[in-house]
Amino acid sequence: EEKADVWLPSLITNSPQEGFELAIKLSRMGVKSTQSSKEVLFRERAKYSQDGEALTHASEVIAVNFQTVAAANDYWK
Template sequence: MTASWLPSLITATPEEGFDLAIKLSRMAVKKTQPDDEVRARLRPVYAEDPTALVAISHVVAANFQTVAAANGYWRPATA
């Protein structure tokens, strides 16, 4: 049995959580378009498009909200 690429949403730090949000976003693209050649051909199209890059940032932000919620990043700090 192969290991899952996403064993948990729990991370040690918010920075690791953000990295996980990026991975979630990248995996969504890979699963939506599984053909490596097609993804490689399309990358230059969006890599130079500011609107596409902002859209990508929104997807990562949405995924980070999910990771942050799973990790309780927004709980009040204790004194």
């Protein structure tokens, strides 16, 4: 699973919104680190994106990662 390419050069972003998008990426890479097969990921996302509880759980992971990214950027103050 070692990613040859550099997908996370830095935690610094230009805006809170870019920071939120990085938090989404971190959450997805967390899933990819356990399951690298695109087919399985697409199949599962199609399924859980239809389920309220699963969507809430996905939002929770983004919230934890956004907390990290926001602190890294001193809340873009």
